Amino acid sequence: MNRSQFSARRLFPLAALLAVAVLGAVYLRDYLTFDALQENRQALLAFRDSHLVASAALFILAYTAIVAFSLPGAAVASLTGGFLFGLFPGALFNVAAATMGAVIVFAVVRAGLAEGLKARIDASDGAVKRLSEGISRNEVPVLLSMRLIPVVPFFLANLIAAILGVGLVRFVWTTFVGIIPGGVVYTWVGAGLGEVFARGESPNLGIIFEPHVLGPLLGLALLALLPLFLRRFVKV
Template sequence: MNTRKLGLLALLAAFIVAVLVWLPRDWLSLSAVQQSHATSVSWYHAHPQLACVAYFLIYVLVTALSIPGATLITLLGGAVLPFWLAVVIVSFASTTGALLAMLVSRYLLADWVSQRFPAQMRRVNDGIARDGAFYLFALRMMPLFPFFLVNLLAGVTRLSLWRYWWVSQLGMLPATLIYLNAGRQLSQLHSLADILSGGMLFAFALIGLLPLISRRLLGHFLHR
């Protein structure tokens, strides 16, 4: 690894540490988000445009740096912003953050990712080589790998930036809609487990597998 890459990695690591130190210790809790609800609503009504820009940038930062808390921020957005405005902001912010994380993986962390996650890397490389964007869509819909790990692994594949962008945008949209809708009843939530039931996760898995199954069946039919 050259000196330039080492310098960029050191700068990125220092920035992540600074962000984690600056954040309040209890911000990664449902109760903290619920307590900030009224203040956030007041700030949004007083400065709607500034609030939207700040929310977008914070969301991008959290997802790009793989800082835990994106789910809670999504819930807060659903509770504060008009629903469809929140859908647009969260959808593009989450995809932008995922793209930035993927670029960091591709240009700075490729060797580390390959050595740290060899089994997952082989599986993703095989899936991308076999099914292309359909496999990435399935990863986004099904909880096979955590969100941040999909970003890191995709960076070491040959996926183009444009394909990664639009597939991630589409694949993350259903969960975005569900969490934003749950945020509208933020005060009534007792835990994050109240949002996604086992049946809903199973439905996500079926949706994610459908393009793969269709592609396999079509390929088998054309081969015959």
């Protein structure tokens, strides 16, 4: 097998992921919405009541696909987990599915692009290399803070970890732990959707950016970064 064939084989999963992401954004954007959830809530509840295990498995599979292919509707999926399964095990289903989807993205990007990009970064001599080295020396605090602070796009955090060569085990546990607070918030909102539907209202999907929620998340992010600051202080 020549080098071009090998490269094409490595890039095929990434190309497939991007193709599905584009098609999903075009054809599924009207189905992965709060309005769609509201219209189909009775059917979903009926299916859950009659097929609990199957509904949980299908939900986790669907949520994983949404994250893996960067499809629209991740926030709605989190609400759905709370609506169908309550705060617990809804939050566990949400966090587990989001983590598995992130691992798929991480693995595909690392296999297709990360090795070459990392080699170029290492061979460079500039700000990008210094940033890469700084993150690599403080992987756990940086990874946790990216997950805890909702302003960092979830997909971007997956790309950064893949390109910088983060180990799979470290990526998995920092992703799982780091998204728990935000996942619990959205699941909690979803668990109260029954009352929201009854009032004919829409849930506040921006709740995670409200001060009483964002404040504790930023506090946790700073706590995750504390070892980094302490290390710098000790060196000084």
